[in-house]
Amino acid sequence: MNKTAVDTERQRSEFLAAYQLIEKDLIRLSRRLCLGNEDRAQDLVQDTVVKAYVAVSDGKFDRDTAKAWFMRILTNLFINDYRRRKKWDADVDLDTLTSFGEAGPECSRADKRDVPGVYLLEHTLDEELERALASLSEPLRVTVTLVDMQGLEYGEAAAVLGLPIGTIRSRLARARMQLHDLLQEFAKQRGINLPSYGSKK
Amino acid sequence: MKKFDPTDLKPCSHMRVLVSAHVDTMLPGVAEWYTKQHIKGCVQCQASLPFLSSLKDRLKVLDANSDGGALTEERLMAVENDLNKIDGQKTDH
Numbered sequence: 001m002n003k004t005a006v007d008t009e010r011q012r013s014e015f016l017a018a019y020q021l022i023e024k025d026l027i028r029l030s031r032r033l034c035l036g037n038e039d040r041a042q043d044l045v046q047d048t049v050v051k052a053y054v055a056v057s058d059g060k061f062d063r064d065t066a067k068a069w070f071m072r073i074l075t076n077l078f079i080n081d082y083r084r085r086k087k088w089d090a091d092v093d094l095d096t097l098t099s100f101g102e103a104g105p106e107c108s109r110a111d112k113r114d115v116p117g118v119y120l121l122e123h124t125l126d127e128e129l130e131r132a133l134a135s136l137s138e139p140l141r142v143t144v145t146l147v148d149m150q151g152l153e154y155g156e157a158a159a160v161l162g163l164p165i166g167t168i169r170s171r172l173a174r175a176r177m178q179l180h181d182l183l184q185e186f187a188k189q190r191g192i193n194l195p196s197y198g199s200k201k
Numbered sequence: 202m203k204k205f206d207p208t209d210l211k212p213c214s215h216m217r218v219l220v221s222a223h224v225d226t227m228l229p230g231v232a233e234w235y236t237k238q239h240i241k242g243c244v245q246c247q248a249s250l251p252f253l254s255s256l257k258d259r260l261k262v263l264d265a266n267s268d269g270g271a272l273t274e275e276r277l278m279a280v281e282n283d284l285n286k287i288d289g290q291k292t293d294h
Contacts, residue, residue, distance in 0.1 A: 024269025050283045117210045117252025149264035173221035
């Protein structure tokens, strides 16, 4: 084996090792962006891996920032290519995103049960939260997915989306206000009344 | 400051971006100070904090609970073919 072939093989195994560490995160992110459509989500990850490998070959790979880097490629591919097709918003497959009928996590139920904001989320079903997320406009949904679900800092999300931090900040606020309105509406439809402040005083 | 509405869990309209970023601890110094001062004196914005932090926690858990999975075997093979092509082009040059 000549030197180039050895270098290529080493580079490839380093790349695949980095990919394997974050494969689950990438698939989850992709499913969210593609609103649970498994085929499109798999397409997007497949294209991301290939595009990322081309960049690796050009020497643009840093193992320390691999996760943000892969996410950036995936999000940009989604924005540039998948949005253009305008197919992705047709059907939301909630079953691939959540288990129907599940309520909020046990850990969030321990304290402050009478605080309206906590109470509302405790009584929100996962399916309702998924539905509310899916109804956000694409820019808001992508921002919430990156920051609140994938745990990116504002600066990282700004770099991924190529936007100023202020835009990330305002998109998040708008998304959260819209989620608030939708979740309140869902609660009202199910006859859930929020406790009022001062009711225990 | 608007009149407090106990069923509305949103911050005052002019403070929404700042309060939302405050929950994420993502405000620079002066903005964070200003927001804290406002929250101290505003029942509406105080009432919004539990909702905003619970929402953030809930979204994180929702995502963590969803199955990540992996690329299907078919797609992995397609990826491998593409990577071979890229490597082949490199060694040809």
